[in-house]
Amino acid sequence: MITIDVSVTPEIAASPEALKRTAANALQMPVGDIVRIDVLRRAIDARRGRPKIQLRLGVNADKPTPIFDKKNYKNVAGKPPVIIVGSGPAGMFAALKLLEHGLRPIVIERGKEVSARKRDLALLSRQHSLNADSNWCFGEGGAGTFSDGKLYTRSNKRGNIDEILQQLVAHGANRNILEDAHPHIGTDKLPAIVSAIRQTVEDCGGIYHFNTRAVDLAVKNGAAQGVVAADGTCYEGIAVILATGHSAREVYQLFDRRRWLLESKAFAMGVRVEHPQALINEIQYGKACRRLVETGLLPPATYSLTAQTGGRGVFSFCMCPGGIMAPAATSPDEVVVNGMSNSQRNSPYANAGIVVQVFPSDCRTIDGASPAMAGMALQQATEQAMFVAANHSQAAPTQRLADFVNGRFSALPIKTSYLAGNTPAPLHALLPDVILQNLQQAFKQFDRKMRGFLSSDATVTAIESRSSSPVRIPRDPASLQHPQLANLYPCGEGAGYAGGITSSAIDGVRCAEKIIEKVVSS
Numbered sequence: 001m002i003t004i005d006v007s008v009t010p011e012i013a014a015s016p017e018a019l020k021r022t023a024a025n026a027l028q029m030p031v032g033d034i035v036r037i038d039v040l041r042r043a044i045d046a047r048r049g050r051p052k053i054q055l056r057l058g059v060n061a062d063k064p065t066p067i068f069d070k071k072n073y074k075n076v077a078g079k080p081p082v083i084i085v086g087s088g089p090a091g092m093f094a095a096l097k098l099l100e101h102g103l104r105p106i107v108i109e110r111g112k113e114v115s116a117r118k119r120d121l122a123l124l125s126r127q128h129s130l131n132a133d134s135n136w137c138f139g140e141g142g143a144g145t146f147s148d149g150k151l152y153t154r155s156n157k158r159g160n161i162d163e164i165l166q167q168l169v170a171h172g173a174n175r176n177i178l179e180d181a182h183p184h185i186g187t188d189k190l191p192a193i194v195s196a197i198r199q200t201v202e203d204c205g206g207i208y209h210f211n212t213r214a215v216d217l218a219v220k221n222g223a224a225q226g227v228v229a230a231d232g233t234c235y236e237g238i239a240v241i242l243a244t245g246h247s248a249r250e251v252y253q254l255f256d257r258r259r260w261l262l263e264s265k266a267f268a269m270g271v272r273v274e275h276p277q278a279l280i281n282e283i284q285y286g287k288a289c290r291r292l293v294e295t296g297l298l299p300p301a302t303y304s305l306t307a308q309t310g311g312r313g314v315f316s317f318c319m320c321p322g323g324i325m326a327p328a329a330t331s332p333d334e335v336v337v338n339g340m341s342n343s344q345r346n347s348p349y350a351n352a353g354i355v356v357q358v359f360p361s362d363c364r365t366i367d368g369a370s371p372a373m374a375g376m377a378l379q380q381a382t383e384q385a386m387f388v389a390a391n392h393s394q395a396a397p398t399q400r401l402a403d404f405v406n407g408r409f410s411a412l413p414i415k416t417s418y419l420a421g422n423t424p425a426p427l428h429a430l431l432p433d434v435i436l437q438n439l440q441q442a443f444k445q446f447d448r449k450m451r452g453f454l455s456s457d458a459t460v461t462a463i464e465s466r467s468s469s470p471v472r473i474p475r476d477p478a479s480l481q482h483p484q485l486a487n488l489y490p491c492g493e494g495a496g497y498a499g500g501i502t503s504s505a506i507d508g509v510r511c512a513e514k515i516i517e518k519v520v521s522s
């Protein structure tokens with residue numbers, strides 16, 4: 001197979017025949033000699049208002065890229081058990097890696113399986129009734145299940161990313177995630193993929209325990225032997241992978257109570273900004289490209305923005321073109337917002353988290369708690385303040401972006417895509433200073449980079465507070481075990497070692513590999 005990079009119009013990119021002609025031209029060979037073309041990578045260059053599609057093409061390949069073969073998984077019934085707490089991306093991909101090497105994953109999950117979880121999400125959006133064990137963050141598949149399913153990561157270890165993408169395709173994801181520079185699955189497709197992964201684990205002899213919240217670790221002679229569930233059952237294994245995500249505050253509280261090592265870390269908080277998608281298309285692609293978007297030749301436009309203000313970074317996060325905003329609180333007295341989109345990305349809105357770095361020095365230690373818990377306390381207090389601003393409901397506080405930036409308030413009703421409704425509120429008077437002032441400055445900078453960003457149609461909704469964990473559960477860099485608790489592998493986003501679906505999945509694989517190494521060498 002010969003690999004070439006080409007930059008073509010959206011029309012050519014959409015036509016296999018035109019692509020063959022482009023490749024033949026580039027390689028100076030007859031079109032008839034090309035057996036098949038594989039698109040290996042796809043990216044959009046929207047600069048200068050004339051979008052081009054940049055493609056890496058595999059020309060004349062004999063057979064398509066092979067997909068991970070499920071035959072690599074072993075039957076693990078009766079094999080040594082490894083307890084995995086949490087069935088999010090970190091837990092799921094750790095389980096799959098253990099299957100490949102003959103260890104038996106026992107997955108402990110506080111939430112419900114995916115279809116029952118959907119009903120709780122509907123209740124939360126429509127009736128504001130929040131189930132603390134089954135919501136947008138908790139339940140089968142973790143916070144990734146009803147997410148946007150964007151699969152980008154800043155990690156540059158391509159081999160690891162390919163392994164995750166291959167596994168997703170083997171469990172039902174569209175093959176195009178293997179070629180897109182910014183792969184995306186969509187919230188309508190993710191639940192079936194998550195269920196297919198569970199099916200694989202169970203078919204091979206692994207076990208899932210739903211509605212089972214871990215409340216303690218079983219520890220003997222300085223080593224984790226298993227976990228204790230809320231009903232008192234102890235699940236024992238040769239190792240414990242703790243992959244509970246960044247919203248499992250009880251897990252941090254458990255560590256704090258037991259005086260097991262925890263560390264504070266920088267995190268980020270801010271708002272979710274929303275524009276009409278048509279406006280973002282116009283800013284990014286130019287007015288002339290409207291038809292290309294309407295006919296599907298160009299996808300809804302995205303953006304990625306950063307600013308430095310007051311010595312800290314402000315950046316866009318989880319931008320959802322054609323998306324909707326979802327209520328992501330995990331406790332009934334908080335408001336938290338996040339974003340997602342379906343595979344078609346066809347809502348009329350574009351939303352993104354715009355968050356400000358928060359450092360441990362910004363946070364006040366709470367009496368009696370370890371300083372490591374201070375960030376979580378600020379995060380929780382801000383979420384609770386938003387609940388009060390929402391008149392004790394899940395209808396999140398919202399303000400027009402221009403009013404927010406100019407520090408003025410109008411109580412006019414505002415419509416956004418947020419599933420649980422909005423409460424007009426003076427966010428400029430409610431957010432902690434460190435967040436407010438830096439956001440206001442950054443939005444002005446963003447408007448200079450994307451003319452029209454500060455549109456009167458744009459809104460901000462708060463609070464976007466769960467973009468990363470405010471606490472780290474430390475681990476030895478070589479063995480990945482907790483420094484005080486042998487056989488305990490803090491893992492994924494909640495332990496502070498990942499951010500997003502792909503990097504959490506990669507971290508799950510890393511922890512599983514360390515357990516496998518230990519078993520093989522003992």
Ligand SMILES: Cc1cc2nc3c(=O)[nH]c(=O)nc-3n(C[C@H](O)[C@H](O)[C@H](O)COP(=O)(O)OP(=O)(O)OC[C@H]3O[C@@H](n4cnc5c(N)ncnc54)[C@H](O)[C@@H]3O)c2cc1C
Nearest residue numbers: 086088090139142143144147148150214245492493500501
């Ligand atoms: C609405 C939304 C949209 C998002 N969109 C994207 C996106 O497009 N792309 C992206 O990369 N990231 C996205 N994210 C973030 C992404 O989902 C997380 O980064 C990722 O899921 C973290 O994986 P994890 O396995 O470390 O933890 P989680 O996914 O948080 O999983 C932790 C699991 O542990 C379980 N658990 C917690 N405590 C306990 C306990 N005590 N006992 C038993 N089980 C427990 C939870 O129920 C949960 O299932 C989104 C998040 C949300 C909420």
